[in-house]
Amino acid sequence: MPGVLVFCEVQDGKLKKASREALSIGRKLAEAAGGDLTAFAPDKSAADDAGRYGAKKVFVADGGGYNTETYTAAMQAAIAQASPSIVLFGGTSNGRDLAPRLAARLDAGVASDVDRLEWAGGKLKARRPVYSGKAFATVEVSSVPAIATTRINAFPAEESGAGAAEVVEVSAPADAKAKVVETKVTESGELSIVEADIIVSGGRGLKEGANFSLIRDLAHAIGGAVGASRATVDAGWIDHQHQVGQTGRVVSPNLYIAAGVSGAIQHLAGMSSSKHIVAINKDPEAPIFRVADFGVVGDLFTILPALTEEVKKAKAH
Amino acid sequence: SVVCIAQVPDTETRIKIGGDGRRIDEAGVKYIVSPYDEYALEEAIRLKEKEGGDVTVLGFGPDRVQQALRESLARGATKALHVKGESGDADSLGIAKVLAAAIKTIPHDLVFFGKQGVGTDNSLVGPMVAELLGYPQINVVTHMETAAGKVTAHREIEGAEEVIEAPTPAVITAQKGLNEPRYASLKGIMAAKKVTIDTKSIADLGLADSDIVNQRVTIVSLELPPEKSGGRKIDGGDPAAAAKEIVRYMKEEAKAL
Ligand SMILES: Cc1cc2nc3c(=O)[nH]c(=O)nc-3n(C[C@H](O)[C@H](O)[C@H](O)COP(=O)(O)OP(=O)(O)OC[C@H]3O[C@@H](n4cnc5c(N)ncnc54)[C@H](O)[C@@H]3O)c2cc1C
Ligand SMILES: Nc1ncnc2c1ncn2[C@@H]1O[C@H](COP(=O)(O)O)[C@@H](O)[C@H]1O
Numbered sequence: 001m002p003g004v005l006v007f008c009e010v011q012d013g014k015l016k017k018a019s020r021e022a023l024s025i026g027r028k029l030a031e032a033a034g035g036d037l038t039a040f041a042p043d044k045s046a047a048d049d050a051g052r053y054g055a056k057k058v059f060v061a062d063g064g065g066y067n068t069e070t071y072t073a074a075m076q077a078a079i080a081q082a083s084p085s086i087v088l089f090g091g092t093s094n095g096r097d098l099a100p101r102l103a104a105r106l107d108a109g110v111a112s113d114v115d116r117l118e119w120a121g122g123k124l125k126a127r128r129p130v131y132s133g134k135a136f137a138t139v140e141v142s143s144v145p146a147i148a149t150t151r152i153n154a155f156p157a158e159e160s161g162a163g164a165a166e167v168v169e170v171s172a173p174a175d176a177k178a179k180v181v182e183t184k185v186t187e188s189g190e191l192s193i194v195e196a197d198i199i200v201s202g203g204r205g206l207k208e209g210a211n212f213s214l215i216r217d218l219a220h221a222i223g224g225a226v227g228a229s230r231a232t233v234d235a236g237w238i239d240h241q242h243q244v245g246q247t248g249r250v251v252s253p254n255l256y257i258a259a260g261v262s263g264a265i266q267h268l269a270g271m272s273s274s275k276h277i278v279a280i281n282k283d284p285e286a287p288i289f290r291v292a293d294f295g296v297v298g299d300l301f302t303i304l305p306a307l308t309e310e311v312k313k314a315k316a317h
Numbered sequence: 318s319v320v321c322i323a324q325v326p327d328t329e330t331r332i333k334i335g336g337d338g339r340r341i342d343e344a345g346v347k348y349i350v351s352p353y354d355e356y357a358l359e360e361a362i363r364l365k366e367k368e369g370g371d372v373t374v375l376g377f378g379p380d381r382v383q384q385a386l387r388e389s390l391a392r393g394a395t396k397a398l399h400v401k402g403e404s405g406d407a408d409s410l411g412i413a414k415v416l417a418a419a420i421k422t423i424p425h426d427l428v429f430f431g432k433q434g435v436g437t438d439n440s441l442v443g444p445m446v447a448e449l450l451g452y453p454q455i456n457v458v459t460h461m462e463t464a465a466g467k468v469t470a471h472r473e474i475e476g477a478e479e480v481i482e483a484p485t486p487a488v489i490t491a492q493k494g495l496n497e498p499r500y501a502s503l504k505g506i507m508a509a510k511k512v513t514i515d516t517k518s519i520a521d522l523g524l525a526d527s528d529i530v531n532q533r534v535t536i537v538s539l540e541l542p543p544e545k546s547g548g549r550k551i552d553g554g555d556p557a558a559a560a561k562e563i564v565r566y567m568k569e570e571a572k573a574l
Contacts, residue, residue, distance in 0.1 A: 068444070068454055093474040097456045100409070100441040104448035109408055109533025112439050125537070131436050134332045135341070136540050143533040178453035178483035181469075185477045192475045198573055222573070240494050241476070246328055246435060247352055247493050255573040266328055272542070276571035278563060280553065289550060294566045298553020306560035314564050314574050 003035030005084040005145070006055070007075060007095060008046055009066075015041075015049040017195050018090025020157035022150045023053035025117055026088050027160060030054075032119040033085055039165060040078045042066070047164045054160035057082070059170045066094050069176035072101050077170040079106070079145065086124055088117075089149045092194075099149050108143040115154035115252070115273070124148060132246045132269025152194055153252045186241065191225040193242060198224030198255045201244055201271070202232060205260020205281065205300055209237030214304040215259065221311045227251070227271075229261045245270035259300040263288025280304070318361045318427040319420050320394065321446070322376045323351040324385040325436040332541065339536045340405065350385045353431025356491035359498040361429050362393035364463060371395045373423050377415045378404040383514055390509035391501035397514040398423065400522065402529070411529030413445035418522040420450065426485040427468060432457045432492050440490075447488035454488040455481045459495055 004026040008019035015023075023039060030037040039046065039055040043062055050058045059081065061074035075098065079087065087102070089095035091113055103110045111126035118125045124146035130137045141147065193199050200222065202215040212226070219226045228242040244251055246266040256274035261267060263279070263286055271277070272291045279292035280300050289295045296303060326332075326346045333342040350358075361372045373396040374389040376382040386397040400419050404412055420428055428450075430443035447454035455461075459478065461470035468487050472479045501509075519526065549566075553559040568574045 068456075072448075093457065093472075096440055097444060097454075100444040101448045101454065103441070104410060104413060104445040107410070107533075109410065110439075110441055111534060112441055128438075130438055130539070131326070131330070131332045131341070132328075132438065133542065135334070136542060138537045138540075140535050140537050141533060142535070176453070178455060178481050178487070180479045181482050182480040183477050184471075184480065190476065194475060222567075241473075250438075255567065255571045269328075276566075276573070277548070278566065284550070289548070292550075293548040293570070294563065295548055295550035296553040296559050296563065297550060298556065298559060302556040303553050303559055306556040307563055310557075310560040310564045311567075311574065314568065 002033040002085045003082060004030040004033065004037050004086045004088060005079060005082050006037070006039045007087070007089045007098065008039045008041040008050060009090070009092060009094060010042055010046050013045060015046055016090060016092060017157065018092045018095065018150070018152050020053055021152065021155045022088045022090040023050065023055060024158045025150060025155040027054035029086055029117060029119050035085065038082045038084065040075055044167050047167050051163050051165035052159050053157070054162055055165040057168050058165040059168050061170050061172050063172060063174050065180065067176050067180065068097055068101055068178060070172060070174055071098055072105060074170055074172035075102050076105060077172050081168065081170065084145050087145045087147045091149045091152050095149050099147055103147050106145065108145055108147050109141040110147040110149065111139050111141050112149045113151050114148050115151045117148060117150070129273060132250065132266070133272050134269065151252060153197070153254070193225045193227050193244065193249055193251050196225035197253050198222050199227040199244070199251060199253045200224050200257045200259070201227030201229065201261055202259055203229040203261030204231040206232065206237070209235070212238055214300070218257070218304055218308045218311065221308050221315065229267050258288055259304055261288055262286050263291065318364060318370070318429060319373050319375055319423050319425045320354070320358045320361045320389070320429040321416055321442070322354050322358070322374050322385050322389055323431065323434040324348045324376060324378060324382050325351045325434055328352070328435060334539050334541060339539055341539065348381055348384065350388055351431050351435045353433055353435065353491055353493070355498040356493060356495040357429035357431055357489070358389055358392060358394065359496045360461065360491060361427070363496065365395070368463070373398060375416060375419055375423070376400070377402060377412060377419070386514055387509055388501065390512050391506045392499060393505060397512065399514050399516045400519065401516060402519050406531060407529040408531050408534035409439050409441035410445055410533060411531065413442050413449055415519060415522065415524060415529055416442065417446045417449040418524055419517065420446065428452070428486065428488050430488065430490045432490040443488055443490040452486050452488050453483035455483060456490045457492045458489050459492050461489060461495070
């Protein structure tokens with residue numbers, strides 16, 4: 001069957017954003033390939049959500065929390081039943097952990113971190129940013145199945161209006177060599193930059209760690225996540241989880257606001273594919289202005305508080 | 318242990334597209350050890366210093382890869398294996414097959430990778446090798462400890478860290494923060510010059526070109542991103558006025574408010 005199978009993850013009883021996005025592009029690919037969209041999920045609770053995004057069936061394996069080895073076996077079982085032409089993973093930690101392991105088992109090719117996907121001439125055609133966004137490679141995956149991991153925020157999540165998906169249980173061996181013995185929450189309640197639609201980032205222009213409060217206040221007012229340049233992470237002003245760039249996270253939110261960030265090539269690598277970029281910097285020659293759609297030449301210490309106030313006013317309306 | 322070293326263009330490189338329209342123009346490109354592989358190497362060296370044994374660095378690629386291996390020896394690796402071949406013609410699974418075959422020829426408990434080869438940014442090879450060897454994998458590791466026959470490592474995930482325990486042999490992929498990589502000492506550089514880098518061909522490993530040359534994933538084209546059409550720039554001398562302008566932009570164009 002020339003269909004598409006999407007690996008889905010559940011958080012707080014709902015499908016993760018990355019999974020909803022992967023299902024949405026998966027539905028388009030399934031239509032183009034002339035097959036069905038199916039999903040794999042850790043438990044039955046995903047059936048309504050997966051159906052809403054167009055999945056006809058959802059394969060579930062009640063094997064507990066994420067484990068590379070047991071999930072590889074369960075995905076393999078789902079693939080054996082659905083025989084899809086394409087298998088998609090949202091680009092989460094787990095998706096990116098599982099896709100290559102499964103690919104090696106199936107002798108299949110993977111296009112990772114893709115931001116465009118197309119079914120063309122019986123092959124999966126994907127575009128992926130390389131050299132941290134300094135170039136784009138278009139690749140063709142010709143194996144069956146063809147596997148891709150999708151970049152978060154690159155594909156809009158669109159409901160199909162369909163009802164709950166049919167639940168099909170798959171069984172898989174539950175033994176694994178590696179075992180999760182503990183999960184330590186590092187950033188309770190904070191929005192991760194990887195999933196955020198809006199990111200407000202601070203750089204060394206903040207002068208000291210305590211001034212990150214200016215960034216946090218704005219992020220909070222807009223409902224965005226807090227990003228940071230490597231210089232601020234290295235200075236110990238903020239945790240590495242927030243670092244944007246070549247050796248941090250690569251993000252592509254709808255709106256990226258950078259304040260006091262110079263725009264070094266390694267920073268641009270992580271954010272230049274953002275859809276809208278606002279830069280605040282006192283140096284009119286700062287390289288960040290080369291990628292900014294809207295630049296403000298000025299002092300972040302006066303502009304950020306004014307902006308936070310203005311955003312609060314706008315939100316109040 | 319074994320550390321797989323990918324040689325990649327310096328992160329400062331200005332990328333130019335090569336004549337075939339599918340790869341970068343290598344002229345004038347400076348190559349470095351992929352930054353995440355430095356964390357992998359450092360961890361292996363620390364382990365050796367604590368527990369003894371060898372640290373073998375392994376690289377698959379053209380002749381220039383020897384430079385990356387030599388640098389790694391200077392930092393403290395004790396042996397090096399260069400598998401010669403056009404790694405650029407292979408997809409990630411092809412590379413993984415070569416590395417897996419080479420790893421089998423080296424005694425080891427742990428196999429280290431970077432979480433990602435900077436440049437191609439695939440993050441695929443480590444877990445693929447783990448599967449090919451039938452080893453457990455712990456991916457994107459920020460902290461690890463070993464005990465007899467066992468490794469315990471912290472895996473970074475969204476907003477949390479998983480503590481994972483696995484029997485050795487196992488595959489570890491290194492994330493920034495795992496350690497602070499050392500620089501090569503003069504003594505290390507001198508000692509590295511005396512080490513002979515072992516060289517093998519793909520055929521020596523019992524593989525044929527057809528096993529690794531792009532069968533599954535082919536690069537169709539490589540393009541530079543479109544030039545940004547130069548954004549608007551305003552003066553922020555009047556913060557309140559500037560804030561109003563930004564909010565208007567956020568509302569009307571970014572539709573973010
Ligand atoms: C291998 C490698 C990997 C790297 N990876 C990353 C990465 O992942 N992410 C990353 O960010 N960097 C990375 N870097 C570091 C990068 O090269 C830069 O050093 C770093 O991004 C600089 O951070 P910054 O912009 O905060 O600081 P700076 O470059 O010091 O810039 C500070 C900016 O603030 C402005 N400023 C100062 N005061 C004010 C004020 N009052 N109001 C407004 N503006 C003000 C200044 O004009 C300046 O432009 C990497 C480097 C290497 C070599
Ligand atoms: N040609 C290669 N030779 C040796 N190791 C490699 C090679 N390519 C990738 N690796 C290893 O695999 C990791 C992940 O690479 P990638 O999957 O390309 O992002 C790198 O950090 C290296 O440790």
